[in-house]
Amino acid sequence: MLRTLGRSLLAVSHTDTIFALSSAPGKAGLAVIRVSGPRASEVLTRIAPGIKDRITGSYLPNPRQAVFRRIWHPSSGDFLDRGLVLWFPGPASFTGEDVVELHIHGGTAVIRGVLDALGCVDAGFRMAERGEFSRRAFENNKLDLTSVEGIADLLNAETEAQRKQALRQAEGGLKQLYESWRTQMLKSMAPLEALIDFGEEDGIEEKVIDRVVIIIRSLRASIYKHTDDNRRGEILRDGINVTILGPPNAGKSSFLNRMAQRQAAIVSPIPGTTRDVVEVALNVAGYPVIMSDTAGLRDSQDVIEMEGVKRALRRIDSADIKICLLSLPDLLSERSTPLIHMTRDIIDPDTLLILNKCDTIPGSPAVINNSALIRRIFAMSTPMHIWTLSCETGEGFDKFMNEFVEILSDKFDPAAASVSSGSVITQARHREHLKDCLMALDTFLDDPYSDVVLAAEELRQAAGALGRITGQVDVEEILELVFREFCIGK
Missing domain, CATH: 3.40.50.300 (P-loop containing nucleotide triphosphate hydrolases)
Known part of the structure; x- marks a missing residue:
């Protein structure tokens, strides 16, 4: 069920243009409505039109520059509000797609009117699902899963220590650490794969495996030290x-x-x-x-x-x-x-x-x-x-x-964590995948010489476990669990 739901959301994400209130609901001085998708630019021609540029011939504002525009309903022609409009053409945007942000007055009727107007642009425009903006950013390689989880924690942070920890993760602290380990494992697999395909000369196999064992022992010690943290991050x-x-x-x-x-x-x-x-x-x-x-x-x-x-x-x-x-x-x-x-x-x-x-x-x-x-x-x-x-x-x-x-x-x-970066385990799923990684490395180190094919497979399993943390491998069920915790608009 989760895998089917994940595929359906993935399918529509490439065709639909989504929109949602991205600031907090309720009355406020300002509200931010975000639009993302292949037809986001139509918002700037049909809802918040501007004057045609004499040089470029475009009605779109300069990228990443705020412009002041009136906002109209595309069906009724009613004047809804006036505010700032920002244009982020993809891939240089949060989601990697074309993105428009409308900074409007934060009254309930104003927000409702603008959201209704966006829904009337075309059948391809719809309200975003929970976490769909972040999911699109993940699918377009703007974020990895640990960064996505860091953003979610940042939104929920209530204290300074929580904010610092979440921001460090959102900025890619865990991704850098886990990907560096995964890269070392993949590099260690390369000589073993070469041995499987070409290594027939006497003495070469043992020397190659010796070098790999030294690297994996050091890597295993680093990962174990990372997990031996008394669950401080969680x-x-x-x-x-x-x-x-x-x-x-x-x-x-x-x-x-x-x-x-x-x-x-x-x-x-x-x-x-x-x-x-x-x-x-x-x-x-x-x-x-x-x-x-x-x-x-x-x-x-x-x-x-x-x-x-x-x-x-x-x-x-x-x-x-x-x-x-x-x-x-x-x-x-x-x-x-x-x-x-x-x-x-x-x-x-x-x-x-x-x-x-x-x-x-x-x-x-x-x-x-x-x-x-x-x-x-x-x-x-x-x-x-x-x-x-x-x-x-x-x-x-x-x-x-x-x-x-x-x-x-x-x-x-x-900052007192076991690794110099200060990045700590913050999710139970991270810890489970790290345990799987350590088990595979232990199996490899138990007897790496008897069967080089099995040894290479254990390293592949260990690298896969790390890849499931960052989202580098197929993790559709995990994606649903991660993104359903987000609010609509993020």
Whole structure:
């Protein structure tokens, strides 16, 4: 079904001229309507006509220069609006086809009238499908699949870190990396293919394969290092899941409210107030953070509260970062034993530990620096990061935030990626194809000498896996999955 749908869209894309609103829908000062296709120039003669150029005899404006024109309905002759018109003759355009852009007033009636006018030009004009402009750009070799996905991520980016990562990919960062690897594989296949066709002399075959093995081992190491990234690109793209955990009345909801700078969760002195997971999407110094407040961890006879604890434990297991909040007064009292028992199995060296309510304990930093106390509380699982603060007064909160941002940068900043370009894996499908590539390379390296034909085939499979990421091979089903995520007009 997907393959059939892909062929039908591919077929009409070469004959139809498509149009759509490419700016955001709704009232605005300006709106941009894009037209692309073999008859796009008719828009400039029938809807937004100009004066005939005395030298060229053309009614078309100079390419890539904005001109001011009135816009008319081709059927009724009604005057619709006036605005700027730009002409991009193919192939020097976004889609690689002839493209016209109409920059008009952003009123709902104006946009509707101009779109209706475009539909009345001729039967060959139609509204664009979702992502069809980008798909035409891909089909005309203006973009590869990774760049297309980067554009989609750029449109959806909500934070500075997401924008930088998406822009790097849209500009071809991943394409350059993957194509360089694919080129090395294809070059390594060439001497093996020559051996298959012509290599009969003794000693030549082994020397040729030796050189190929050296190249493939180095290439395999680079690809593996690229995949060994703790999913930083995918996490940054989707949002960093941060889970707040701890016993009841430790101040988890107060901490969430202070992070969100609003009353996102109910705060109460009654233990067990939070029964479900409360999520808040935050922009922390440009990093997308989905912070979750969870039910207090304790044993209870309350069926609803225990369901909340189960949900909390599931959220803790899937968290990218865990923040454990403990009450400092409780730690230093006889109530510390059940608290320690409940949290010890959950806290690990990567957990961020916050000791709250330091405003109630004089000299609390000195208390926390007591290593004997830390060993007593957490046995062999001493957390790497510990802060004392007060969610009530804000004491120590700025210090935590500054260091929290550093942690986010170390773990998820693409600039700290395993490759020098800073290009990281952003899609699950990329990772799957890279795994297939590594499997083929491993099979090749297991025994490259016994059968040169099979060895060359493994390299071909590895190169094909990389080609499926960028769209260099037949990937019709993948195309439908990629382009259906776009909005109409892009």
